[in-house]
Amino acid sequence: xxxxxxxxxxxxxxxxxCLVCQNQTLADSNAELAVDLKKQLELLLAQGQTDAQIRxxxxxxxxxxxxxxxxxxxxxxxxxFGPFAMLMGGALIWWLVQRRNxxxxxxxxxxxxAPTNAGSEPARAEVESVARARALLxx
Numbered sequence: 001x002x003x004x005x006x007x008x009x010x011x012x013x014x015x016x017x018c019l020v021c022q023n024q025t026l027a028d029s030n031a032e033l034a035v036d037l038k039k040q041l042e043l044l045l046a047q048g049q050t051d052a053q054i055r056x057x058x059x060x061x062x063x064x065x066x067x068x069x070x071x072x073x074x075x076x077x078x079x080x081f082g083p084f085a086m087l088m089g090g091a092l093i094w095w096l097v098q099r100r101n102x103x104x105x106x107x108x109x110x111x112x113x114a115p116t117n118a119g120s121e122p123a124r125a126e127v128e129s130v131a132r133a134r135a136l137l138x139x
Contacts, residue, residue, distance in 0.1 A: 005045050012041055012054060017068045025068050 001009070010027060016037070018029035026034050026041075037058075044054045055067070064070040072080050 001042065001045070008051060009038070009041055009045055012045075012051060013038055015055070015068055016041075016058060016066055019062060019066065 013026040016026045018024045018026055018031055018034040020031050020033050021029045026037055041054065044057065049057070058066045064076065070076050070079065
């Protein structure tokens with residue numbers, strides 16, 4: 001194999017999943033099936049097939065599961081967006097629980113009437129000032 005074919009083999013084996021290993025690429029796996037798949041890749045490369053043709057061959061034979069990074073398709077939406085949806089759902093539940101707790105605390109807190117300053121001199125002056133301004137506007 002030429003150095004460019006060796007590089008292509010390495011790149012392809014990093015893009016394809018070992019079908020019997022837990023979350024490993026063909027490049028990382030020493031399983032018997034992974035070794036056989038690497039030999040199959042070498043054979044396809046020797047036949048002059050392009051990377052896209054080799055990927056298509058593997059997908060046709062083993063399904064999208066053989067791709068280490070499967071494409072976003074209708075049947076893989078849950079795989080791609082499920083973790084994000086779970087995170088957002090958890091954040092929403094946390095926010096709702098926090099909001100409910102704050103409302104419950106506010107409802108159970110003793111209510112005290114607001115202090116009034118109606119008898120104080122500055123408050124009386126403010127009331128008179130507002131009354132004079134209204135009287136001027138009504139003219």
